[in-house]
Amino acid sequence: SAFDLTIRHGRIITATDDFQGDIGIVDGRIAAVAERLSPGRRDYDAAGRLVMPGGIDSHCHVEQLSSMGVLCADDWYSASVSAAYGGNTCIVPFAAQHRGQSLREVAEQYRASAAAKSVIDFSYHLIVSDPTPQTLETDLPSLIREGITSFKVFMTYERLKLDDAQLLEVFAIAAREGALPMVHAENNDVITWVARHLLRHGLTAPKYHATSHAPVAETEATNRAIQLASLLDVPVMIVHVSTQGAAQAIHAARTLGAPVHGETCPHYLLLTADDLDLPGVEGAKFCCSPPPRDPASQAALWRALAGGTLQLFSSDHAPYRFDETGKLPSGEATTFKQIANGLPGLEVRMPLLFSEGVRKGRITLNQFVALTSTNHALMYGMHPRKGTIAPGADADIVVWDPARERRITWADLHDAVGYTPYEGMTITGWPDVVFSRGEAVVEAGTLQAAAGRGRFVSRGQPAPVRSARVPGTEARFMRSLSGAGPFTAR
Numbered sequence: 001s002a003f004d005l006t007i008r009h010g011r012i013i014t015a016t017d018d019f020q021g022d023i024g025i026v027d028g029r030i031a032a033v034a035e036r037l038s039p040g041r042r043d044y045d046a047a048g049r050l051v052m053p054g055g056i057d058s059h060c061h062v063e064q065l066s067s068m069g070v071l072c073a074d075d076w077y078s079a080s081v082s083a084a085y086g087g088n089t090c091i092v093p094f095a096a097q098h099r100g101q102s103l104r105e106v107a108e109q110y111r112a113s114a115a116a117k118s119v120i121d122f123s124y125h126l127i128v129s130d131p132t133p134q135t136l137e138t139d140l141p142s143l144i145r146e147g148i149t150s151f152k153v154f155m156t157y158e159r160l161k162l163d164d165a166q167l168l169e170v171f172a173i174a175a176r177e178g179a180l181p182m183v184h185a186e187n188n189d190v191i192t193w194v195a196r197h198l199l200r201h202g203l204t205a206p207k208y209h210a211t212s213h214a215p216v217a218e219t220e221a222t223n224r225a226i227q228l229a230s231l232l233d234v235p236v237m238i239v240h241v242s243t244q245g246a247a248q249a250i251h252a253a254r255t256l257g258a259p260v261h262g263e264t265c266p267h268y269l270l271l272t273a274d275d276l277d278l279p280g281v282e283g284a285k286f287c288c289s290p291p292p293r294d295p296a297s298q299a300a301l302w303r304a305l306a307g308g309t310l311q312l313f314s315s316d317h318a319p320y321r322f323d324e325t326g327k328l329p330s331g332e333a334t335t336f337k338q339i340a341n342g343l344p345g346l347e348v349r350m351p352l353l354f355s356e357g358v359r360k361g362r363i364t365l366n367q368f369v370a371l372t373s374t375n376h377a378l379m380y381g382m383h384p385r386k387g388t389i390a391p392g393a394d395a396d397i398v399v400w401d402p403a404r405e406r407r408i409t410w411a412d413l414h415d416a417v418g419y420t421p422y423e424g425m426t427i428t429g430w431p432d433v434v435f436s437r438g439e440a441v442v443e444a445g446t447l448q449a450a451a452g453r454g455r456f457v458s459r460g461q462p463a464p465v466r467s468a469r470v471p472g473t474e475a476r477f478m479r480s481l482s483g484a485g486p487f488t489a490r
């Protein structure tokens, strides 16, 4: 037979197409896509189901130390297994530099751990928190050239945050080296000021986490990040957008042609700040930054996803157990300021968007594929090897049952967190089989992949960086000041 595997009779959905057909796979890659292909050595009958590019989750935290020094509950094995069960074939978490650490050492250790444990293909972003000369002049540029073409920076969290001058410094390196900065945009001083007063008034319950992370903190910082990026005309990705104001800032910038991009996550569409208002410290299960907002914000974010203002839908899986090793360092006495920030969501990201988005008519099937896979590949330099169904692409494919109804319960999930914020929610549309490079890694609810089978994906330039766009005169001058372009006297 010509093919190692033929996936037949499925309804194939990409970010742009929707047709009935077969996919022929040879050596882990897609060799042919056509209405009818000859049987392969193995035939998989996908009749009645959707055949889509495997999910790419480009924002998740795995085997990472948080800003407060808490280690994630998931390592590369449990995270990649959970991701695979949820329809994903690639994850891109973060190698996080903490102050005093060598960015290169952090990146190399992270990659070694991923290579030993991941069951699906992977890359990672960097987190830059210590912009020393060694970081800026040596480690960051060389890592970008080695295929780590994106990095996250923080405007909040005392131990991670960069000031505005430092943001400009790393933006200039991104402009020079062709990388995409990801920005956690919240105004640290606003959050600190509100939190200090709440605590003075004895308001320590988890719900005050949401109060302190006021919407204006996010909206202001998003506007500032966009303005700072515009000085150099450097592309940016605003991650985990939760407010209407932040979405509007991104929309306004894009309307003016600025290379500004945005991401949102399941919890901003499906949870609100009211979910933090539970007896005792139970609300800690819903504490993340930015926090869940309100129904008007949810509606604005759905519109921003459907209208193209936000290009990415990621889990921001930040797994902390609901105990003293994770969420609650001081048990019942933990104040909202001490709760580990983050929610799990790797395994339910795609089912949640399918059920709440596609089935409820808020987004199309093509948008579902773009938001969960194709745009991640484009934005982070993996397209067309990843994120599409086309000859030459890796055979990373999810066969999706659009009619299967299942109640979410943590006992059925495969992460190490111990709870899910979506416990009890009924979802329609789940993955049936997940093929990674043509191998069925999850089939009939069973994992068929060993730790270490996942491969590192060396990434090229992100699509927004690659674009032929010419920066304006002022941005060219500003870039030249930092050596991110030929010096242009003014």
Ligand code: URP
Pocket: 061, 184, 240, 287, 288, 289, 290, 316, 318, 341, 342, 343
């Ligand atoms: O609360 C969150 N999102 N924790 C994870 C770290 C981050 O800022 O994305």
Ligand code: ZN
Pocket: 184, 239, 240, 289
């Ligand atoms: Zn963040």
Ligand code: ZN
Pocket: 197, 198, 200, 201
């Ligand atoms: Zn006060």
Ligand code: ZN
Pocket: 059, 060, 061, 316, 318
């Ligand atoms: Zn995150």
